[in-house]
Amino acid sequence: MTKHAPGAVAPTAARAYDLTSGRTLLQHLEHWSTQRASQDALVFLRDVAQPATYGRMAWQGLAETVDVLRRRLATAGISDQAGTFVALPNCPLLISLWLAVPGNGGIVQVMDPDAGRLAFERVLVATQPLLAIASTANGPIIAEAIRRTGVPTELVVTPEEALWDPTGALADHRLGTLPLQDPTAEMIAGRLPTSGTSGRQKLVELTHRNYVMSGERMARNSGFTSEDRHYLCSPFFHTNAQLYLCAPPLVTGGSISVVPRFSATHYFSAARWTGSTVSSMVAPPMRMALHKAMDAAGPVDPGQLRLIQYGMNLSRSDWDAWDELVPGVQTRQIYGQTESVTGVLGGAVWETDDRATIGRPFLGVDEVRLVAQDGSDARDGEPGELWVRGIPGETLMLGYHADPQETGRTIVDGCWLRTGDVMVRRSDGRFEFRGRAMHIIRRGGENLSTYALELDLQACPLVNDVAITAQEDPTLDAVVVAHVIPGAAWSENGFLAWCREHLGKRGVPDLVRVHAEFPRTGSGRVLARELK
Known part of the structure; x- marks a missing residue:
């Protein structure tokens, strides 16, 4: 049994092979705009309950839209790691901005569009963005937040129609004529908030390498192809939306089905209407959708939905109901954090989900440890905190925004991410989640x-x-x-x-x-x- 001496300096993780090959989000978009020009990149429902509100955008159309937005963003000063604050519902404009802002070398900060004024104020003060993009619904609240904080942020309020036809967005900003400067893979592309379920919410900084690595790792470990359509019903400010659902189709040339919000009542029907094949969920909303389907007391038609990857778990009685209602939809538990960038543990494509354990380390994960309370490596069957070895800015987050002290406590020796999650490793190598270290009650x-x-x-x-x-x-x-x-x-x-x-x-x-x-x-x- 080895011990990790506190404060000891270990060699940082060496890059055996860069899975991203130095590519950026923009380069992936440009590649598919030529290779799959007329194929769907986005399909969407303007109203999650109405199939007649269906629309679509091809890869070439998405690339052209992003190019227009990049030129308008450039006239607003969005380049050289300048920040853009975006508070919109899931829609084609949000996806386009998610690509256009870092495509100019800027940093995109997506916010919950329904957050209150105080939450907007905190992020404005913390990130000092040059530009804030809002909808007509939350524009007045964000305007007041900007006024109260005194942050010199320009506010753009987007009309409803531009959410679904993004070519009309930022129309007051002229198209720049100077050549645009493409980003590098090392640049920060976005900031994502931690969940904040137990403590202070922090902002995780992610590079282009992080996003591309996430898409590569998820696609390769989950068996995603260009035929898959990823069901974006998660809120876009959550890591599940950006890293688990939108990054993989940028790698594979698949497509994204966009609904403005999660609806437990319409979860399965909206998946069917949009032709979704894969979904990624955490257990609580998954359970809500299940119980709505049970309450409806009728047959459930999930359409082409073949796989739901999920975090956390359901009770045995819920799983029994699931297998009765949607037996044709495969499930697979995976584990990851915003700080770990993407999935770290999970079952293989050919394995049956046992609904008890998560699985083994994903391909592309350098190394994991379970560390006991005394600092030693936990034996099989013994609980320990999961540590993940990687490279900050590539296979681990770059760090927490403006918080080097907390970054240093979380990434030990420059290469070990302390997840704060307690797990047990079984003799067959599969990991079982026991809970957050702070959620273990000593009674x-x-x-x-x-x-x-x-x-x-x-x-x-x-x-x-x-x-x-x-x-x-x-x-x-x-x-x-x-x-x-x-x-x-x-x-x-x-x-x-x-x-x-x-x-x-x-x-x-x-x-x-x-x-x-x-x-x-x-x-x-x-x-x-x-x-x-």
Whole structure:
């Protein structure tokens, strides 16, 4: 067993082969605009509930749109790592800006379009963007945020029609005539927020190499081809949207189906209407879509949807319902973080998802470790924190924006990413997720995983959803608090009796709090810090 001495300097990861070959997002776009000029790059629904709102954009059309936007952005000063703040719903304009801003050497910062003024103010102050692009719905809020912060940011409010026909966007900015300077692979292309479910949200800086590597790794490990259509229903400010769903088709020449927002009611029907073949989800919205389909009590037609890659997990009762409703849709659990850029662990294309373990390290991952509390390498079957070895700015994030101290705590010795996630490695090499290190509750001398307990409690027929937090206790160190969204037959006594019968004494929460709904991130994860 080896030990990692605190403060010891290890050699940084050597680049055996650069998977990205130094290519940028813009170069991938230009390549497919000639190789698959008339093939679909984007298809979209303006209204997630209405198939008649279907539209499409070919690769050549996308490249031409991005070129126009690049020239208009250049007149606004967007080059040389200048920032652009974008707060739009999922739409063709958002995808086009995601390519055009870094295509000029700028940095794109996508925000939740429905965020409040304080959230907009925090990002404006932190990133000092030259340009903010909003919709008519949130333009007044962002204008007020700019006024209150005093940040010299130009605001462009985009009319509704330009969201779906991007050639009309930024029309007040003339087309520049000077030659555009193409970006390099080392430039920062975008900033993505961490989930912030438990603590302070941070901004992760990602280079062009990061984005291209993500597309390559996901496509090669997941078996994506140019025939796949990736279902973009996740919010675009989330890593799942940019790195797991949009980066792969830029590598393969596939296509992206865009809906303005996630709809649990229309998840499967919108996938069918847009011809989506693959999706990437986290478990909470996946569970919402499942339960809406169960409530509809009719057949589910997912169309051509063949694969859903997911993070986190569902309860056994939910999986049973899933297999009954959509048996033809394959599922595959994968693991990654915004900081790890893309998937780190997952099952192979030919393996059956066991719904219990994540899988093994992906091809293209330099090395992983499970580090026990004493700094030694955890044995098989023993819990440890997952560390991932890589190269910052290529296979790991470049760092946290304007936070070198936190970057140094997270990337150890310049090459080891401390994920903060506790896992167990089984004897067959597959990893099992136990929870965030900060989400392990020590109650009366025993360690309880909030993640595992939530999965068990979500199987109770008396509840619609459950989230777990801890509360300090002078006798037991901490006690378990179950936050419950009750079902139709709810009673607290019945819930506790079910827990005792099905989970034993260890699985009975100490306190129960009833909620009408949970505060959630844009991707559907529960904001545990707000439950407290």
